[in-house]
Amino acid sequence: MAAPPLLALHRIEKNHGGVRALRGVDFELHAGEVHALLGENGAGKSTLIKVITGAHRPDGGTITFAGQPVADLTPASARALGIACIYQQPALFPDLTVAENIALRLEAPAAARRIDWPARRARASALLARCGARFSPDAEVRALSMPEQQLVEIACALGSGARLVIMDEPTASLTRLEQELLFAVVRDLRLAGVGVVYISHRLEEIFALADRVTVLRDGRTVGTHAIAAIDEPGLIRLMVGREVAQVYPPAESAPGAPVLSLRDVGCTASGVHGVSFTVHSGEIFGLAGLVGAGRTELARVLFGLTPADSGEISLDGQPLALRSPRDAIARGLAYVPEDRRRHGVVLELPIAHNLTMAIHRRLFPGAWLRFGAERALALDYIRDLSVKCAGPEAPGGSLSGGNQQKVALARWLATKPRVLILDEPTQGVDVGAKGEIHRIIRRLAKEGLAVILISSDLPEVIGMSDRIGVMRGGTLHAILPGGSDPHTVMATALGAAA
Amino acid sequence: MKRYFRELSVLGALFVLLVGLTIFAPAFYQPQPLLSLLTREAPALVVACGMACVIITRQIDISVGSVFSVCSVCAGLLAARGWPLPLVLPAAIAVGALLGSINGLLVAGLGLPSIVVTLATMVALRQGLNLIRQGEFVNLPEAVQWFGLSQTAGQLVLVGAALAVLVALSFALRHLAAGRVIYAVGSDAEASRLAGLRPQLATFLVFVFVGALTGLAAMMNLVQSPQIQPLGGAGLELKVIAAVVVGGVAISGGRGNLWGASAGLLLLACISPALTHLRVEAYWEKAIQGTIIILAVAAEGLRGRRGGTRP
């Protein structure tokens, strides 16, 4: 290709509150090319996308679009250049029709203009037909399923005459048929000379669609290859790397008796089905998998947020029927959620209040608050987990990510659980705190807790777990021993041939 | 069909009520009392159109009653001083718009919740008016009555004007880009901002607009009675909000239309005379009104609409 690339990113750097998300990423896209972007969670894909769409300003490096250097990219200027992104979560107006949503996205805002509904409807119909959508442009967006909403987003991108379309995990919730239609749309885009950045962890799709593939790992580009020049094992090798970056605290004792047993557990609403495994006391059971595999959904089922409607869960041999988090806590389960700021810690409340939020019945009998006992408990945990704070009365929002995570963890440790489910416990946490949290987790296991560790950090889940359950598509596919080859784990997570 | 289920069910309820009246109280259908009923409700209909816009953008305005009173008194004083009606009308609208802009600035500019802001302005305006007027009525010159026309002609003009507002606004909400912005902002303010629609400006203008319409309604009321009493607008806000909510405009914003709101208003307005004709005592009116609001909102909630958020 003699023409200059449509998009060229050179040595892009981006820091996020102390964490180096991108460390010198190079990326190039030509017009009429489908370029896949591959990498495990946390490798930097989302940040890179935000840089391309102008949502984030890079701390270093250069961006060139259609041969012209772009200095200060903003979402508005990116849109003006013709850069469109189709996210997993569509940003549509739920109460308005599809036609109106498309129109609002594509038309320039003007107050006194008379709406031409037939034209809007016709345009929407045409775009929807190109996407293979089978719903009417008069349908309310609220009534559409997620994949259908995604198609509306794609229709908007098509309609806006975008020159560069980014698709972020577009097939995550599509049926086979819908996927085929999506591939046809992507091929159409390519023929029309649009550059497509295609993010997916489904290797079969990448090999079916892409012209080139770039693999990111730890914020760096570790390889860019023509699709014909690489195979699945090669891709996996690039994604996973050879060295194990950290040393994890080893297990000090063998696991004990079984504590939590799942047999064919499922919840139709959240897509989880047929999950079976057992966690023992003193064991760290890792749950690995990629985005959309259903790990958080499973945790929510176990914790009673979205109760199971099939299969059996038993605790110490007794069947468990949980209908709310309160039930779960009463039976000895604890869940440290993934979204720390929204579900893990109430930022406006003091650390002490956050710590005692789940143990009101135990610490404060008769509902009467005991400040002395609360303060003592808080100081205990602050010391025990080395939380760096101004004191137990400091608000949760004043802490760094790592320390917030420790407070979230402490809240659940205070419930003296039998089973502790950790969902991405070290996400967004600095290296020092990460190590501390790992040591804490290992210590908890030693004290007899059964720990389920959900993590997208492959070295972490491999290094910390005694056994690793690999989930994909809402079900558990395999249980691998701890310390397995990352290659094997990733391959299982991808459903690829190892 | 399914999309307009709420509006159709309100129309259905209204239809049932009217049919019931034909059977049980045919005296209801005398032309003169009916016209009087419509004329009496014409100002409320105009305000309801404005209120519907406010609620669609996910806000609320309970100060319309006080704004109505203030505009009435201002217009009355001007008319009593001999100003010709064609000048009094824009003055009333301007006063209403000005008062609406206060609400708009506080809600859109400072991000304060509209329920509390309009609660404060409602009381401040009402008490301020009482302070200045001391409960004194404004006597209007005869020439003002019914625009100087005969009563029937004047009534037809008023009803026609209200219908004109209804039709024009319905058209604007459906076919003008500015009207669609209201739905977008009410549906998702953040998405509106990202789409370049300026939700803050839209919210501000909606409050100004409902104030202006309230001024117009005050004028429509002015020509109907020989004097203006300062407490004239009491209870207007509840009546109008009830009508709008019953008529299918969702309190969570983003959906509803003026036809449903009008049907809701008529339904509620017919209750009082229906009660009279059915020999039910008038003091049941407020209780029935409240029950209808609750039933309407509960029905909306049971159908699984988005709800339960902050005021």
Place this chain on the structure above:
Amino acid sequence: MIAGPANTTRGRRDWKAFLLSHEMLLLYALVGMWLFFYFAGTTTNRRGIVVGFGTLDRQFDILRHSCEIGLLALALTPVILTAGIDLSVGSLLGLCAILFGHLWQVAGLPVPVAVVLTLALGAVAGGLNAALITGLRLPPLIVTLGTYSLFRGLAEAITRGSVTYTDFPAGFLFVGQERWLGLPTQAWILFLVALGVGLLVHRTTYGRSFRAIGFSLEGARYAGIPVARRLALVYILAGLIAAIAAIIYTARLGQAKADAGTGYELFAITAVVLGGTSIFGGKGSVVGTLLGVAAIAVLKSGLACLPVVMRMNAAEEMSGLLTGALLLLALTAGVAPKILSNLRSSSPSSSSTP
């Protein structure tokens, strides 16, 4: 009992924050206002007797008149802490007053029984709000707007719009019109309820739940807090306290009419917001609410003692006008810090996790 973290350590920094807290600022304003009205509104009449604002009678009057609104404000504090609202408390006061009058005069029940039944009915009415809000997940605003109309309407219907219940026994009127141990009787009831609500909000796990729900509904659910039960509690409690206010109102006036409590909800909400409780939920205190009630009561009564206002005979109107203005000021002051910090930092790139 000050809003915010439990008062644990007392460094110098904490003293300064305490002295500048919302409640303390309100206290300074209250004291200032009181002094102003004392000097501007107290005179000596021809016979050498002190009249006006500075008399003990007047102060007791302030106390007496502020009890009902004070009770409603106390009822609303937990509700607003959970980021909810209840517009129906004023109407419920009217309905309960009527029910009490009806039970005593028409059904002939002895006063204590009628009181207990009225309280129960108030709680049931609150339960209606609770059922609609927590059971059907409807927005509190519109639900309580509906019950605002319904309760008042029921009061009007029961009294056929005109009946007034009077001739209550002197023993009952004692509650509203006499003094007990030096203070107006209803003041003791107010203190008792204030103590109860204060303890509930600041010293029990329920109060903690309210704040957690107000700050983060989902976060509270994840922590195992029974959100629906707690929300039901605040609305039922509000109904109960409104019923208590109704009893006191009836005792004070010696009669029960359907328009009892009209417009009280505004003053109650103003008192709560004035007192530092955030309308968005989570932040607030009972002491602040009481100070807010005091501020409104002093304002209203003080204005009536000013010669210029007395000449205009406009005490009611001025106090209403100023209360509305005060509410807006308090709200603006509440969001001012957020707006100022938004203006200061206007960088486009947000810092979310990669």
